[in-house]
């Protein structure tokens with residue numbers, strides 16, 4: 230039986246990055262293709278709110294993009310900046326709240342790929358984020374958001390498992406829904422993260438609250454912030470040649486929002 234510690238995986242960026250950073254290539258290729266297809270301006274500068282360890286951001290920086298981002302978690306930000314420096318790249322990530330920030334120079338494209346948006350707990354926070362993002366992305370630029378919707382027919386997915394190994398380090402996470410309250414728009418997960426090294430093995434356990442969105446709820450949220458239009462919709466297959474139509478049973482979805490031109 231593993232020793233269990235209460236704690237969040239976000240405070241252990243090395244473990245987070247191993248388990249969620251291993252399968253980066255399809256998202257990376259998809260993002261680049263998405264920028265090329267949907268941005269109405271050349272994409273040179275990319276921005277990631279809630280970037281965590283910057284598992285995609287640093288790879289985009291290495292590929293030649295100017296990259297910037299922010300995250301609430303100071304440990305993740307340090308991890309991300311340290312890695313950028315190790316590659317001789319500028320340390321451009323800062324601690325910040327994605328509902329309340331401004332940038333010095335707007336990016337051409339932004340992305341937020343795996344449900345970080347659902348950390349925002351109210352309509353007010355979600356709208357504040359989209360408003361901040363409209364200042365962070367230049368007109369014609371895109372904001373790519375990936376999240377799990379709550380289907381309105383059928384059963385929602387309730388469990389997910391990821392694991393990865395590097396050398397003698399192995400990390401296995403398990404996410405399970407423990408309650409879902411559609412009225413309060415709240416889904417509570419229990420997440421465990423089992424860490425195995427030659428010297429120690431332990432389990433991190435935490436509960437995470439995510440706001441829920443049905444497709445109409447998400448679309449109505451986007452419509453409430455006029456700076457954005459929806460350019461296209463995909464799913465977590467990350468196939469640019471296969472846009473998806475939202476259906477009542479759709480769960481994983483990637484919205485490509487485009488910033489409308491400024492009114493003259």
Ligand SMILES: C[S@@+](CC[C@H](N)C(=O)[O-])C[C@H]1O[C@@H](n2cnc3c(N)ncnc32)[C@H](O)[C@@H]1O
Nearest residue numbers: 239279280281300301302325326327343345348
């Ligand atoms: C699921 S992780 C995603 C990290 C990264 N975007 C990725 O794709 O690997 C969610 C991140 O959201 C951050 N976060 C949660 N609420 C936030 C907020 N209000 N402002 C900024 N970051 C936030 C957490 O610290 C965490 O790093």
